[in-house]
Amino acid sequence: MKVLKTYFEVFDILRNEFLDFKLRTEIVPIKDAVNRICAKDVVSSIDVPHFDKSTVDGYAIRCENTFTANDENPAIFDLIGEVKTGEIPAFEIESNRAARIFTGGWLPDGSNAVAMLENTVEEDGKFFVFRPVKPNENILKKGEDIKKGCVVIKKYQRLKAPQIGVLAAIGQKDVEVFSKLKVGIISTGDEIISHDQKLEGAKVYDINSYTLYAACSEEYADAKLYGIVKDDYSALYNVVQKAILENDIVLISGGSSAGMYDNTLKVISSLEDAKILVDGISIKPGKPTIIAKVQNKAIFGLPGHPVSCLFIFKFFVKKLIDIILHQEETDRKVLAKMKTNFAISSGRTEFVFVKLVYSDEIIAEPLYGKSGSINLLNNASGYIRVDNTKTGIKAGDVVEVILL
Numbered sequence: 029m030k031v032l033k034t035y036f037e038v039f040d041i042l043r044n045e046f047l048d049f050k051l052r053t054e055i056v057p058i059k060d061a062v063n064r065i066c067a068k069d070v071v072s073s074i075d076v077p078h079f080d081k082s083t084v085d086g087y088a089i090r091c092e093n094t095f096t097a098n099d100e101n102p103a104i105f106d107l108i109g110e111v112k113t114g115e116i117p118a119f120e121i122e123s124n125r126a127a128r129i130f131t132g133g134w135l136p137d138g139s140n141a142v143a144m145l146e147n148t149v150e151e152d153g154k155f156f157v158f159r160p161v162k163p164n165e166n167i168l169k170k171g172e173d174i175k176k177g178c179v180v181i182k183k184y185q186r187l188k189a190p191q192i193g194v195l196a197a198i199g200q201k202d203v204e205v206f207s208k209l210k211v212g213i214i215s216t217g218d219e220i221i222s223h224d225q226k227l228e229g230a231k232v233y234d235i236n237s238y239t240l241y242a243a244c245s246e247e248y249a250d251a252k253l254y255g256i257v258k259d260d261y262s263a264l265y266n267v268v269q270k271a272i273l274e275n276d277i278v279l280i281s282g283g284s285s286a287g288m289y290d291n292t293l294k295v296i297s298s299l300e301d302a303k304i305l306v307d308g309i310s311i312k313p314g315k316p317t318i319i320a321k322v323q324n325k326a327i328f329g330l331p332g333h334p335v336s337c338l339f340i341f342k343f344f345v346k347k348l349i350d351i352i353l354h355q356e357e358t359d360r361k362v363l364a365k366m367k368t369n370f371a372i373s374s375g376r377t378e379f380v381f382v383k384l385v386y387s388d389e390i391i392a393e394p395l396y397g398k399s400g401s402i403n404l405l406n407n408a409s410g411y412i413r414v415d416n417t418k419t420g421i422k423a424g425d426v427v428e429v430i431l432l
């Protein structure tokens with residue numbers, strides 16, 4: 029009998045085999061770089077800001093002149109000019125002198141603080157400050173935000189709006205990112221038809237090509253569909269061989285279990301330089317999953333049942349993509365209270381699909397359905413992992429739900 033691997037053994041295998049996967053890189057404009065992963069450390073070649081600047085509208089002064097100021101005895105300054113934002117002031121600030129300055133303005137030499145407009149009174153070329161102003165008050169110092177020479181974005185860091193902002197601040201128009209992984213998708217089965225064909229007899233529409241394609245676009249992957257292949261060894265062999273040449277990961281759905289027309293394992297095994305890493309996993313759904321390494325690329329034989337197929341993508345293919353891209357745990361999780369009991373009996377680690385109901389607390393309602401029913405996933409907010417050492421979950425138990 030086949031020895032099934034546990035899901036954590038499979039994670040370890042994926043890490044051992046694919047952590048050093050050679051990624052391609054490309055250069056993209058920063059406006060298009062959101063959600064991309066940075067391909068090398070980015071070092072700032074400038075200080076940000078590159079001059080001491082005012083963070084408020086007010087008056088550039090020497091703060092020492094205000095230390096004894098209060099409502100009865102304000103500090104009094106002569107107004108000597110105005111700093112135009114975007115220009116370097118041509119004057120210096122001496123003791124008891126001040127210049128009008130606006131938010132973002134270049135702090136004139138000699139000054140070391142800005143008195144905020146609201147705390148001052150201006151009258152006849154003089155102005156009055158009624159409370160002490162601290163050194164550097166209302167000033168962003170040169171390099172205070174970003175120091176020249178420091179690493180602002182690390183290799184493998186995902187670029188979100190703040191990171192794009194940092195790149196813009198240091199004057200970088202483009203950024204080098206990892207190219208998305210190329211994923212080839214093949215559906216197999218004599219009964220599977222495309223949407224151009226008429227639904228008749230025991231035929232079924234192809235679901236897996238579309239769920240896998242959609243799931244790839246939710247991850248760091250560009251998918252290509254290779255269509256539907258009949259349950260025929262040579263036909264599948266030819267398509268898989270083409271797909272492995274053109275992609276980093278190949279996903280074959282259907283034909284992964286024990287039936288006489290299930291060709292996936294035979295085809296993968298016969299490819300040049302093929303190493304079968306996993307043939308069966310002790311989980312439900314998704315037991316008949318195959319994973320192989322071929323020419324340093326990954327091939328998955330995914331179970332044909334649409335729920336199992338998409339779930340295995342979410343659980344293992346996504347994991348592989350995250351490993352290759354050195355991403356930390358990217359699953360989004362919430363804690364919820366189980367609404368009813370749920371028994372498990374397979375002796376494997378089971379994944380229970382749940383619908384979350386948000387009231388005073390978050391309630392997880394288990395969904396019942398077979399692996400073939402795609403609408404089960406349509407109604408699911410996420411899933412719970414129940415290890416095979418347990419017999420189930422009880423109503424009221426707090427469970428961790430991984431969001432779909």
Ligand SMILES: Nc1nc2c(c(=O)[nH]1)N[C@H]1C(S)=C(S)[C@@H](COP(=O)(O)OP(=O)(O)OC[C@H]3O[C@@H](n4cnc5c(N)ncnc54)[C@H](O)[C@@H]3O)O[C@H]1N2
Pocket residue numbers: 215216217219220232233234235236237281282283284285286287290314315316330331332333334336399400
């Ligand atoms: N004797 C055994 N039979 C089965 C086992 C087993 O261990 N021993 N495992 C069962 C489990 S678990 C699953 S899951 C399925 C997986 O089977 P295959 O990967 O070989 O898939 P098929 O037999 O080709 O298809 C299963 C089911 O899914 C439908 N399907 C397939 N592809 C698509 C598609 N692209 N779009 C929509 N639906 C698809 C197909 O018509 C079948 O109904 O095997 C169990 N059997």
Ligand code: MOO
Pocket residue numbers: 311312313314315316331333336399
């Ligand atoms: O992959 Mo199967 O869904 O356990 O029936």
